[in-house]
Amino acid sequence: MNIGQAAEQTGLPAKTIRYYEDIGLVTAPRHGNGYRYYADRQLEQLRFVGRARLLGFSIEECRSLLSLQANRQRTNAEVKTILKQHLNTVDHKLVELQSMRSSLVELEQACPGDEDSNCPILKNLAGNNIRVD
Amino acid sequence: MNIGQAAEQTGLPAKTIRYYEDIGLVTAPRHGNGYRYYADRQLEQLRFVGRARLLGFSIEECRSLLSLQANRQRTNAEVKTILKQHLNTVDHKLVELQSMRSSLVELEQACPGDEDSNCPILKNLAGNNIRVD
DNA sequence: ATTGACCTTCCAGTGACTGGAAAGTTTATT
DNA sequence: AATAAACTTTCCAGTCACTGGAAGGTCAAT
Numbered sequence: 001m002n003i004g005q006a007a008e009q010t011g012l013p014a015k016t017i018r019y020y021e022d023i024g025l026v027t028a029p030r031h032g033n034g035y036r037y038y039a040d041r042q043l044e045q046l047r048f049v050g051r052a053r054l055l056g057f058s059i060e061e062c063r064s065l066l067s068l069q070a071n072r073q074r075t076n077a078e079v080k081t082i083l084k085q086h087l088n089t090v091d092h093k094l095v096e097l098q099s100m101r102s103s104l105v106e107l108e109q110a111c112p113g114d115e116d117s118n119c120p121i122l123k124n125l126a127g128n129n130i131r132v133d
Numbered sequence: 134m135n136i137g138q139a140a141e142q143t144g145l146p147a148k149t150i151r152y153y154e155d156i157g158l159v160t161a162p163r164h165g166n167g168y169r170y171y172a173d174r175q176l177e178q179l180r181f182v183g184r185a186r187l188l189g190f191s192i193e194e195c196r197s198l199l200s201l202q203a204n205r206q207r208t209n210a211e212v213k214t215i216l217k218q219h220l221n222t223v224d225h226k227l228v229e230l231q232s233m234r235s236s237l238v239e240l241e242q243a244c245p246g247d248e249d250s251n252c253p254i255l256k257n258l259a260g261n262n263i264r265v266d
Numbered sequence: 267a268t269t270g271a272c273c274t275t276c277c278a279g280t281g282a283c284t285g286g287a288a289a290g291t292t293t294a295t296t
Numbered sequence: 297a298a299t300a301a302a303c304t305t306t307c308c309a310g311t312c313a314c315t316g317g318a319a320g321g322t323c324a325a326t
Contacts, residue, residue, distance in 0.1 A: 004272065014273090015315060023313090033322060035273055044259065051258050056233045059313065069255045079254045080246035087237045094230050097223055100189045104220045113213035121212045122202045125184050126177065137303065147304090148284060156282090166291060168304055192282065267326100274321065284311080291304065296297100 006038035010046040017046060025049065025063055057086055139171035143179040150179060158196055190219055
């Protein structure tokens with residue numbers, strides 16, 4: 001199977017699949033004409049990476065996960081450690097985004113959004129903090 | 134005031150302040166020796182951008198906000214529109230992250246994290262979905 | 267023989283910085 | 297006055313994970 005079909009099968013763009021090969025994440029053998037050849041093993045690896053990426057794992061984390069999957073001596077603990085670290089990162093991002101969101105909602109409510117020009121949003125950004133109390 | 138003190142005053146790294154000038158976001162006049170000179174106006178703009186960035190506004194959004202702030206003909210509506218768009222973006226990201234998080238937590242709970250090698254996390258990534266029902 | 271759909275590599279751009287090199291300037295110390 | 301330390305300048309490269317596009321090779325069908 002050529003890269004186009006592999007893309008179709010895995011849901012990953014062909015460009016991305018080539019990129020993964022470039023960085024040595026998922027490599028594919030070649031036909032005589034230089035075309036990449038995708039068999040079950042490669043498709044599985046690509047789908048594996050695709051799913052891990054959907055969960056937000058970085059490329060380097062995907063690399064580690066792929067290598068653990070290939071290693072029969074791995075332990076559940078090793079895998080779980082990577083997951084926990086990633087979960088921590090996600091939690092940090094969530095806290096950040098939620099704090100942004102609550103500030104934004106506060107500003108949204110403070111601004112009437114009319115044709116006036118005395119915008120509380122700009123005032124806040126300029127340092128005049130909104131006092132709600 | 135030179136860039137180092139401006140950095141100290143605004144909390145932005147000098148590198149970042151130079152970058153903002155590079156992209157024409159906040160420009161500063163120069164001393165005779167070529168050093169950038171920061172007066173109140175520039176400091177205010179830098180702090181403005183700094184706060185907007187903390188709220189997650191993109192550089193281009195910051196540019197729009199700065200230009201609205203400089204424009205007396207602006208309306209609250211124009212400012213609020215930018216904020217609402219950004220809030221939408223933040224909400225989308227939150228949904229995505231929360232969905233990632235719940236999948237990750239599920240996987241975390243499914244994996245005992247012991248010295249075994251039959252890892253449910255890897256199984257899930259490989260396509261063997263966890264069945265909880 | 268030619269069209270069109272593939273495939274290849276390589277280079278450049280994204281966003282928002284950040285690090286580092288090489289060189290000029292100012293300030294402080296000796 | 298010389299020197300060293302601390303500042304500043306510009307420019308180039310790297311980050312992350314792709315994505316777009318150009319130029320050219322290959323293959324299947326008409």
